[in-house]
Amino acid sequence: MTEPACRAHPGGLRDLHAAGHQIEAHGRWHRHALRLTPWQEWAQIAWHPHPDRRGPHLYxxxxxxxxxxxxxxxxxxxRQIALWDVESRDWxxxxxxxxxxxxxxxxxxGSVILLHDGPQVTPELLGALLTGLRxxxxxxxxxxxLRPHRIGLREGWARLRGSYGG
Known part of the structure; x- marks a missing residue:
């Protein structure tokens, strides 16, 4: 979750946590790393919705x-970087x-599916995905x-093309 989303919906954040969902960071701002100064990128990565939580934090x-x-x-x-291999295109x-x-x-x-918390279609999409997975x-x-694994540059580019191009 981003910092603005956490501030806007503190009750929802507590409910998600209480229901056993894993809540991790998506940064303070929804901006690409190349559009941040080095100190902004540090703040982007270091921020977490639950700063008192123990263990590794994902970003x-x-x-x-x-x-x-x-x-x-x-x-x-x-932090550990967490990416996805399947883009839902809910945007x-x-x-x-x-x-x-x-x-x-x-x-x-083992796939990681990317969904967003803003689009109105996402709750219905999530329901259909859960049914399809079952x-x-x-x-x-x-x-x-999940067991973390590194991806190489070639796989990273393939994922990027698959997410936005096809």
Whole structure:
């Protein structure tokens, strides 16, 4: 979650946490790392919705964007970068059923699906995705339940093209 979203919906944040959802940081601002000064990027990565929480904190950079400083800052602030491999495209004007079909076509065991907390279509899309996952025998889990793995530059570019180009 971004800092403005947490400030705007503190009750929702508490409800999500109480329901057992994993809440991690998306930064203070929804800006690509290349549009931040180094000290802004430090503040972006170091911020967390639950600063008193123990253990590693995950950080999902807006747009998945990195600068040359992103990973070193993440390391120095005790963050791990969390990305996705399936983009739901819930930010487009497509109906939930079409978005769900597209998203489910790209899912494989261990996939991380990117959804957003702003679009009106997202709750309906999430319901359709959960149904589709159950029909495939897949169980949704938190990021802490997945084994982290590094991706190389080639896979990163392929994911970026797949998210926004096809």
């Amino acid at each position: 999902r950079p807006p747009y998945g964007g990195h600068s040359l400083l992103t990973r070193p800052i993440a390391h120095l602030t005790g 487009t004007a497509q109906p939930a059923a079409a978005l769900a079909a597209h998203t489910l076509a790209h899912i494989r065991p 029909e495939r025998g897949l169980t949704p889990v938190t990021l802490n339940d």
